[in-house]
Amino acid sequence: MMMTTTVDIRTLMGIRVGVHNPTFLIGSSHPPCFRKRNNLPLIIASASYQTVGVQHKDDLNNNNNHQLKLKKKRVFLLDVNPICYNGSTPSLHSFAHWISLFFSQVSLSDPVIAVIDGEGAHEYRRQMLPSYKAHRRKFTPWVSASHELVKGSVNMRSHQLISDTLTKCNVPVVKIPAQEADDVVATLVEQVLQKGYRVVIASPDKDFKQLICEEVQLVMPLPELKRWSFYTLDHYIAQYKCDPISDLSLRCILGDEADGVPGIQHLVPGFGMKTAQKLLKKHGSLQNLLNAAAVRTVGKPYIQDVLTKHATHLQRNYEVLSLRRDVDVRLQDDWLLRRCTDNDAETISNFVDLLRETYSSHR
Incomplete structure (x- = not known):
């Protein structure tokens, strides 16, 4: 189930405004001074000692921790398979739409690591539960709008075309045989956190909610709104009234x-x-x-x-x-470098043109 709640842009930018005077901490010409007596709350005042806000010591500590967290660089883990579907129908046009918005509005130049299901990825869980993802249509051939297999000048499997497009946009693509992307992502989350980064998992899959914490959040594609939306620890607690644990x-x-x-x-x-x-x-x-x-x-x-x-x-x-964290995959240092975006527009435009030309020639 996809959520429609969005993050306030001020929170994403790390701006915390004063309670009584929302412009004081940002625009005051006089630096605030702090006075502390015993266990009384800290008083935030101007140079003339006019009180404009009251914050307890614990609140300030939490605020400092929040600011430190936001200073950590983000790494995006992109779950590729779900954005390659329009509902339950495989769609390369869907991939083009969501990846274009993702690069231009969400990840920008932050590092992105794309993850794709390996061949036979679902067999491990289907041995325990035969109905596991049994209804999902395979996305191995290149499927046209009329659901006919596309053959001709461009005889390429869909996943290879998607991987090539991501690679041209300077995104490493991880695909481990017999492993689900979900488990690969969960394993990489822990490795990225150990490197001192924050993690954003780009996926509509609610399986990833079990990973949400202060330094791990989701960004989810919302088809009804035609955009991506962030989903954080605060959103989870507000929705379920409990901790993601x-x-x-x-x-x-x-x-x-x-x-x-x-x-x-x-x-x-x-x-x-x-x-x-x-x-x-x-x-x-x-x-x-x-x-x-x-x-x-x-x-x-x-x-x-x-x-x-x-x-x-x-x-x-x-x-x-339960998501596994023991997949045999190792985070590479160059995956954490800022992503060069110079090729994005041309690469995605060429991808869409290729789809249009191929579909037109096979009508």
């Missing part, structure tokens, strides 16, 4: 229809979002909840029945939905 446990209970992972609702319709959130808020994680249910009553009879009789079902969901 509980996201995986929550989705194990509710399931993931898009990925073919059945939740508990089809067994017990009354076991929904609010019930799951209440239980996880008390117990912290799915495993803690299942351990407690095995030795004592944790809720109403139908809740207890589900947690004891269908514990294996929930544990399997956990294995399927």
Whole structure:
């Protein structure tokens, strides 16, 4: 499910305005002075000692931490596969649209690392759950608007054409055999953070919400608005009323229809979002909840029945939905360099022209 909430531009730019005088800290001709007495809050005042705002010490510390975080450079991890679809239909035009907006409005010259599913990427999870992503149409041939295989002067697999386009835009493309892009991204997130950068995952895939924290956020394509939108830790907490650390446990209970992972609702319709959130808020994680249910009553009879009789079902969901961080991929130092954008416009224009010419010749 895609979210429509957007980040306030002032927050993205790192501007924190005063409570009573929003222009003071930015435009005052006199530097603010600070007075501290015992445990009283710090008073932000002008040179004439006119109080214009009050901030507690903890607030200032949080503000300083926030500013330090924003000073860290961003690295974008681009999940390529989802933006190559228009709904459930493979579409190279969709890729061209989203990558053009991404480069021109989102990542700019920040480093971008693109990740694509390897061949046989879904087999690992399908061995545990045959329905996992079973309904998704493969995106191996170049599919035209009439869904006919394109043959002729440009006889190239779609993924190769996409990879070539990204490479020309100075974006490294990572594709690991038998590994899903989600797991490769999760592995690279930890490596990028260890290098001292912030991470932005570019993807509509809600699987990545389990990775959200202060230094990891998402930017999601919104087809209905035809633009990308940032999704942060604050957005997650406002939406789900819990910390992202509980996201995986929550989705194990509710399931993931898009990925073919059945939740508990089809067994017990009354076991929904609010019930799951209440239980996880008390117990912290799915495993803690299942351990407690095995030795004592944790809720109403139908809740207890589900947690004891269908514990294996929930544990399997956990294995399927949990992102792996152990993929054999190593972050390269040159992937973290500022991206040269000189080729973007021409490369994407040539890509669109190629699509137009090829489609026209095969009508």
